[in-house]
Amino acid sequence: xxxxxxxxxxxxxxxxxxxxxxxxxxxxxxxxxxxxxxxxxxxxxxxxxxxxxxxxxxxxxxxxxxxxxxxxxxx
Amino acid sequence: xxxxxxxxxxxxxxxxxxxxxxxxxxxxxxxxxxxxxxxxxxxxxxxxxxxxxxxxxxxxxxxxxxxxxxxxxxxxxxxxxxxxxxxxxxxxxxxxxxxxxxxxxxxxxxxxxxxxxxxxxxxxxxxxxxxxxxxxxxxxxxxxxxxxxxxxxxxxxxxxxxxxxxxxxxxxxxxxxxxxxxxxxxxxxxxxxxxxxxxxxxxxxxxxxxxxxxxxxxxxxxxxxxxxxxxxxxxxxxxxxxxxxxxxxxxxxxxxxxxxxxxxxxxxxxxxxxxxxxxxxxxxxxxxxxxxxxxxxxxxxxxxxxxxxxxxxxxxxxxxxxxxxxxxxxxxxxxxxxxxxxxxxxx
Numbered sequence: 001x002x003x004x005x006x007x008x009x010x011x012x013x014x015x016x017x018x019x020x021x022x023x024x025x026x027x028x029x030x031x032x033x034x035x036x037x038x039x040x041x042x043x044x045x046x047x048x049x050x051x052x053x054x055x056x057x058x059x060x061x062x063x064x065x066x067x068x069x070x071x072x073x074x075x
Numbered sequence: 076x077x078x079x080x081x082x083x084x085x086x087x088x089x090x091x092x093x094x095x096x097x098x099x100x101x102x103x104x105x106x107x108x109x110x111x112x113x114x115x116x117x118x119x120x121x122x123x124x125x126x127x128x129x130x131x132x133x134x135x136x137x138x139x140x141x142x143x144x145x146x147x148x149x150x151x152x153x154x155x156x157x158x159x160x161x162x163x164x165x166x167x168x169x170x171x172x173x174x175x176x177x178x179x180x181x182x183x184x185x186x187x188x189x190x191x192x193x194x195x196x197x198x199x200x201x202x203x204x205x206x207x208x209x210x211x212x213x214x215x216x217x218x219x220x221x222x223x224x225x226x227x228x229x230x231x232x233x234x235x236x237x238x239x240x241x242x243x244x245x246x247x248x249x250x251x252x253x254x255x256x257x258x259x260x261x262x263x264x265x266x267x268x269x270x271x272x273x274x275x276x277x278x279x280x281x282x283x284x285x286x287x288x289x290x291x292x293x294x295x296x297x298x299x300x301x302x303x304x305x306x307x308x309x310x311x312x313x314x315x316x317x318x319x320x321x322x323x324x325x326x327x328x329x330x331x332x333x334x335x336x337x338x339x340x341x342x343x344x345x346x347x348x349x350x351x352x353x354x355x356x357x358x359x360x361x362x363x364x365x366x367x368x369x370x371x372x373x374x375x376x377x378x379x380x381x382x383x384x385x386x387x388x389x390x391x392x393x394x395x396x397x398x399x400x401x402x403x404x405x406x407x408x409x410x411x412x413x414x415x416x417x418x419x420x421x422x
Contacts, residue, residue: 010344012314014112014135018152038344041135048138052148 001030009066013041017049020071024055029075032058037067046071080248081105081195082230083186086148087284088136090265090277091201091233096144097272098232099199102249106199108148109189110137111182113157114313115286136278143274153185154310161287162306166218171293173285175210176218183223190228197228197243204234205259213237233257233265286317295321298422302326302366311348315363318342321422322379328366329422330376332383346397352380355405356393359384373398374406381410 008016058070084096086108141148164174227242236256244251286292295316323329333339339361350364381392397403
């Protein structure tokens, strides 16, 4: 199990979701992915994508116009 | 135990694709959704950019549909490949710059590849015969199946009974009798079926999902191609066509003037890539300059920007001009009058 990061700043939905999806597909069960975004749309979209695909949202934080979402991968 | 057949559903986020997938689920088919992102999808973008629309829910309707259906959704980035569809459509454009038929063929072709790669059995779409003037006419529905290469593996559950049998029907993977015979532009049958399935709060029926069907957007895209003498674009170009006022005072450059705080904030992310102008002495918009404007052009552009500032009626407004990879500098100019901002500059 390892921790990974993804910079999805400046991207508008659905691009942050697509990048998250593609990155998660490279990871293993139990890995953690920390995604940093600026589009507020991700607050709904990334959790929705995770629910559909069975991954777990560990946390969602907003700081200085950035949204940081931590995902636990479940394959 | 009999085999559970698997269908890939093209999910746009609209009602028809939601219903088509549900009809298949009701028949015990394993369904997974595919949503293609062309760069021109309306989903979320403008709502995410414009502050005044932030009271609207920022929901991605394709994800919402998949969640309602309880299916997986695969979002596929086809931005680069889609350029050829848009620039060279074999079947031409619709009312604006929308190559709907070529787009549908392309997406079904991609879905065909996807089912082969993922060991699925067939493809479904939410198409309804006669619903859309370009891509869903009776005579073009076989064209989509043929030119995409999907042939009889393409099933349209909402209007299947109006069409020849497909392989899933012939082989008994699905029960044709339980498929539908919707046709035409009347949306009441879909709404009734949505009610029967318990779907509420679905995306607006017949709502456009592509910026290329929007006249204003299409005009800006054509203007971009004309100014650059080439029919090409990058992702940043098509994003910026969605924001701001676009004014082209000279053929080789245009101004993109932020209309409100949300757009200014979004455009701020492009200030390292584009020359830009900010007001200093008065409140005003952020403006990006697209095209090879020289120093005199930028001062003229500053006069235009000043027109959109709080100092528009003043004798002098100070602005900061920043060119890419150069130090910013300030200029003080007299704002253009309302009459001097020509109507024909507006793209």
